[in-house]
Amino acid sequence: MKGSDALAALWGVSPTRAEPVLVTKPGVDLVAALAPRVQRALVARYGVDVGADAAAEAMAWGVQNAERLAAMGNPAGYLYRVGQSAARRLRRADFGRVSFPREQPPPEEPNMPGDVFAELARLPHEQRVAVLLVHGYRFTYAEVAELLSTTDSAVTNHVHRGLVKLRRRLEKNS
DSSP: OOHHHHHHHHHTBOSSOSSBOOOOOHHHHHHHHHHHHHHHHHHHHHBHHHHHHHHHHHHHHHHHTHHHHHTSSOHHHHHHHHHHHHHHHHHHHHTTOOBOOOOOOOTTOTTOOOOHHHHHHHSOHHHHHHHIIIIISOOOHHHHHHHHTSOHHHHHHHHHHHHHHHHHHHHHTO
């Protein structure tokens, strides 16, 4: 199955017809269920541009290897690793920069301190991913630990240290 056919199957559209096609393969349904979690983690780790592209490549791999993925103990973690490999290739052209949207201060508070996205981009990637997934996307510590193939206590440490750095930097800019 080609990559475009695999993505078409994942999103429920046929490459030859415009009308939706019912997807009934259990492995493909698994990939569709895991896609939002994996994409959020990859965007948190690599930024909007590279993270979204890496997630698309990981999901294409997941659809192409749906049976193999369904037999794994931690399929979300494996797709995250596939996305990491894709991101490494994509980042070489981007010189490793992490891109997030620029935050504009609201008109009613033009002197609001700091740019949260800029400060998030400055955090070490482990801390940035943990903070965004736990506080931005409301993942539990256990879900983040499973996705990143680490322990709950490591996630707790990354979240705590990341928040301390964010507070310190944002207060310093005020």
